[in-house]
């Protein structure tokens with residue numbers, strides 16, 4: 326009987342981070358993926374001659390003091406990434422002028438002052454940027470956060486410094502408080518902008534997001550933003566190649582259905598749709614909701630950490646291919662549009678648009694075409710069923726045509742996905758994606774801990790700490806690995 330050091334569930338960026346660090350330490354792992362393709366919500370797929378992104382389109386984290394950069398340096402893997410000159414543009418459906426989210430802080434502040442009025446914009450953004458620098462720096466210093474065992478507390482304590490003590494209280498204030506502090510709480514246009522930006526970076530609004538995470542999320546565009554040639558699957562495959570070269574195995578189309586812990590033998594038994602395997606440890610890179618449904622011996626207190634559909638989001642997403650090089654005309658490839666009227670069924674009042682990079686000739690079989698991803702949130706995915714998705718598709722087309730992205734005759738192919746497609750693609754309960762949103766009632770130290778039991782089961786991915794976007798799940802994967810190390814699993 327083969328006994329693996331660790332069996333890892335899923336090939337999302339969370340799982341792959343822990344798997345990569347285990348592989349670097351010569352631990353033989355088996356990685357099981359239910360889908361035919363790897364990467365989960367960070368992936369790309371071919372359809373009708375075009376490469377579409379499965380979920381994520383924007384990428385940060387390759388700068389100094391950021392988790393993705395730390396991880397890739399640890400495993401010595403290089404990604405074919407191009408730095409974007411302008412990270413994003415924001416548009417309002419009925420307004421001509423758009424807002425450019427420059428990476429340079431001064432340039433961005435000047436732009437924000439011109440758009441939202443001069444009052445306190447500089448002070449607000451300088452404060453947010455300082456907080457974001459602190460949060461990113463601390464994330465790689467406090468690698469056993471939130472602490473649970475004495476060894477974690479000891480690690481935390483050893484790495485505590487004055488700036489952490491000074492900034493920690495901001496976890497007790499929400500973004501509404503911050504807007505008030507800078508007297509921006511009556512500037513409705515600015516509040517709408519902040520809310521739409523927080524929705525894509527923290528999955529929630531000003532009242533629910535604490536200042537530490539909110540300020541960091543708002544400064545997403547003030548860090549180096551990257552485009553990966555050929556789609557984000559090319560972030561995933563070099564990591565997988567490294568893991569396989571180090572002797573670990575990856576199986577696609579194999580879904581984990583049950584996990585048992587045999588206390589006497591200190592072994593996990595993993596039953597899939599095809600086989601039964603044994604390992605000393607497991608790392609679940611799938612949501613806590615899914616994990617607890619298949620994990621027979623999970624401690625009962627974990628059930629209290631589960632967030633149900635009413636507080637979660639799925640996504641409505643469209644993949645569009647057009648016979649026009651719009652990406653050469655627009656200054657940015659990522660755009661957010663504030664809608665005049667919310668979309669039918671899902672009530673979303675903004676959409677996010679990402680274009681293939683103008684220099685990337687690998688996303689289409691045909692020259693001079695652009696591949697577009699459009700996405701928006703679907704709140705409470707279990708309840709908010711979409712009866713006729715062609716209505717939403719038409720509303721999105723109308724907005725993109727009105728904003729001059731393209732004309733109807735430019736469209737050569739399109740398709741869309743709802744919570745049902747997400748459920749199939751990722752196996753996530755209710756088809757929820759984007760992880761657990763930020764909630765003000767859940768303080769950073771109360772988030773889901775990487776240890777699932779006291780034996781050898783761990784959790785990473787976007788329902789575990791800190792769980793926001795690719796760079797967040799990467800940090801969660803690093804933390805799961807550090808906790809395994811602290812538990813004596815990596816000798």
Ligand SMILES: Cc1cc2nc3c(=O)[nH]c(=O)nc-3n(C[C@H](O)[C@H](O)[C@H](O)COP(=O)(O)OP(=O)(O)OC[C@H]3O[C@@H](n4cnc5c(N)ncnc54)[C@H](O)[C@@H]3O)c2cc1C
Pocket residue numbers: 334335336337338339340357358359360363364365366367379380381382383384385579580581582610611615640642700750751752753758759760785786787788792793794795796798
């Ligand atoms: C539409 C959309 C847009 C987004 N945009 C961005 C963005 O621009 N930038 C950004 O940074 N983030 C973005 N995100 C968020 C980001 O993509 C995710 O948070 C992140 O990729 C999640 O990684 P993960 O490892 O937690 O999980 P996943 O990517 O979901 O990976 C989990 C994997 O486990 C597999 N699996 C599930 N159940 C089983 C089972 N029982 N057995 C075996 N395998 C199983 C799944 O198939 C999946 O491959 C976006 C997400 C969505 C949905």
